Amino acid sequence: MLAVILRFWHLAEIPLALYHDEMDYVATGEAIARFDSDISGQWSPLQFVPLRTLNITAELPAVFHAGVQTLFGLGPQTAHLPAALFGLATVVLAGVLTYALSNNHRLAFLVALSLASNPWHVYISRLGYEAVISLFFQLVFISGLWLSVQTKRKDRQLLAVGIMVVGILSAFFSYHAAKFSMSVFVLAGGVWLWREKTLQVWHRCTALTILVFTGALLVFTQFSPGRTLLESRGSDLIFSNAYLASQVDTERRVSLTYSPFSNSWLTNKLAVLITSTTDRYLSVFDVYRLFVSGYEGGFQFSLAVHGFFYLSSIPLVLLGIRWWAKAHRKAFTFILTFLLLAPIASTITISYQSIFRSGITYLLMSFLIGAGAYAALQAVSKLRQPTIGIFLLGLLLCMEATWFGFRYFTRYPLVSAENHYFFEKLLAGYVRRVSDPIVVVVEGDPYSPARALVIYNHLLAQLTAAERQQFAEPKRDTYTFANMIVTNVCPEPSASAAAVIVVDSAMLQTCQYDLSNSPEKSRKYGLGSPTDSRMYYYLLNDTICVGVPLPAFIYNASLDDYQFDTLSNQDFCQRWVQEEKAR
Secondary structure, X not given: OHHHHHHXXXXXXXXXXXXXXXXXXXXXXXXXXXXOOOOOOOOOHHHOOOOEOOOEOOOOHHHHHHHHHXXXXXXHHHOOHHHHHHHHHHHHHHHHHHHHHHOOHHHHHHHHHHHHOOHHHHHHOOOOOOHHHHHHHHHHHHHHHHHHHHXXXXXXXXXXXXXXXXXXXHHHOOOHHHHXXXXXXXXXXXXXXXXXXXXXXXXXXXXXXXXXXXXXXXXXXXXXXXXXXXXXXXXXXXXXXXXXXXXXXXXXXXXXXXXXXXXXXXXXXXXXXXXXXXXXXXXXXXXXXXXXXXXXXXXOOOOOOOXXXXXXXXXXXXXXXXXXXXXXXXXXXXXXXXXXXXXHHHHOEOOOOOOOOOHHHHHHHHHHHHHHHHHHHHHHHOOXXXXXXXXXXXXXXXXXXXXXXXXXXXXXXXXXXXXXXXXXXXXXXXXXXXXXXXXXXXXXXXXXXXXXXXXXXXXXXXXXXXXXXXXXXXXXXEEEEOOEEEEOOOOOHHHHOOOEEEEEHHHOOOOOOOXXXXXXOXXXXXXXXXXXXXXXXXXXXXXXXXXXXXXXXOOOOXXXXXXXXXXXXXXXXXXXXXXXXXX
C-alpha cells in the first residue's frame, strides 16, 4: 500500500512537466499507439534502432509507453505511469528474489518495504525517463541467474535461461548505460556459473549461452546499419582520447612539477584514467548525497530535496552486511558481487551522474537495509518490552517517510520545475486558448517546444502527413502546424502583424519587437516562472488577457493552479501572466 501511495498519488501532476528526454518517449509512445511509427512516420520500433531526435533514444522504452497509453489513455496524462508500474513491479520482484536468497518471508517483506519507501526509488518511479524500466529488467536477469545457480531441476534451469535472456535483451535496449552494465553483469554471471560445482556441464552451457547472446547484442549494436554502441554516449566516455588529452593538459598546466620527466610519468593519460575512474566509482557511494542532500550537481535530474536513503539506513546497512554474511554467506557474496560491479556505467562516463546509471547499486543496497531492519527487529524482540522497541522502530520509519513525502510533494515540484521544462507546458497552456494565428519565437532549436505544443495540446491526431513529416528534422528553423508557427528566426513584421506573438524573453531584443503593437500599448506582460518570477515569454498582440488585472510576481501554492485545463482564461491570466511594472 505504501509503495502504491508514494508512486501514484498525483502522478499526472508531479513532476510538473516533461523534460525533452522524457518527452522523447511520451511523444513517440503516443505516435506508435496511433501510427505504429514515430511522429514523422520515418521510424518504426520494428527497426530496433534508436530514434534520433535531439537525442539518440533507447530502443524499447517508447514501446512500453505506447502500450500503457493504449490501455490507459493517450497523451501526457499517462506520461509517468510506465515508470510507476515498473517501479512497483521492481518492489515485488525484490521481495521475491529476497525470499529465493534467504527462504525467509519476513526478510522478503522488509526488503520490499525498504525499497517501497525508498526516496530514490520513489523519485525515479515518477518520471517519464527510461532508466527505471531498464532497472527492472536488470533485476530480472539477476533473479534468473540465482534461480539457475540454486535449482537442480532441468525444467527450472530452462526457465532460468529464458528469464536471463529476457532480462538481458530488455535491459540492454531500454537504456543506453545498461549496455555497459549488463555486459559486465553477464560476464560476472558467466564466471559464477562456470565455477559452480553442481550440474557443471549444464551451468557451463548456460554461461556460454548468455555470454554468446550478449556478445551478439554488442556486435549488433555496434555494427548494424544506422547505429553504433558508442555513438549515443561516445562524447561522454571517460576513456575517449579527447577527454584524456584535455585532462592531462589541464593537470600539467596547474602542476608545480616542472620536470618533463616527472610530468610524463606522473601526469599522463593512464594516470588520469585511473584517478578519474576511481573518483567516479567512489562518488556513487557519496555518503552526503545518499543520506542527506540527494543533489547531483548540475545534472538535469536530481532529487535535491532529500537524500536517496533515510538517515536511519546508515546503521541498517552495516547491520544488514553483518546479517547476510553470517546467515547466508553464498547469497551475500552473490549480492555483494553485483553491488560492487553496479557502478560501472557511472565509472566510465565523464559526468558524475549516478541516480540512473548506477541505479542497480542503490536497489541492491535495499537488500542490505531490509536485512538490517530484520536484524534490528530480532535484537529488539529479545528485550523485556519488545513491543515498545518495535513500535519505536516503526514510528521512526513512518516519521522519515512522512518527512520525505512532505518534502517531495510540496517542495520538489517547484525546485525541479525548470529541469522538467515547465515553461513548455505553460506555453502550451496559453497557446491552446488562442484561436487566432500565433507565432512562437524561441531561442535555440524549436523542435522541443514545437513537439511539446503538439503533445500537451493533444494535436497529434490532427496533424497532416506533411506537418508530421517536419519532425523528422530536429534541426529545422521553423515548424508550422495547426494555427501556429514555431521558429527561432525573427519573422518579417508583415508576416506577424495580424498574429499573436509569443516571444522568448531572450529573443525580444534580438527581434526588435515593439510592444506598442499590443492592444494595450502601455502594458508589458508575459508568461512568468513560478520559481523566481522571471519572464519566460512576452505576449504581443494578445487578446486573452486584455483588461485583466495582472500580478507583478507569480506565486501559486496550490496544485490546482497548475491544472491549466481547468482554469478559465481570466484565472489563467491572473495566475500565470505577469506584468512588468514601469519603474
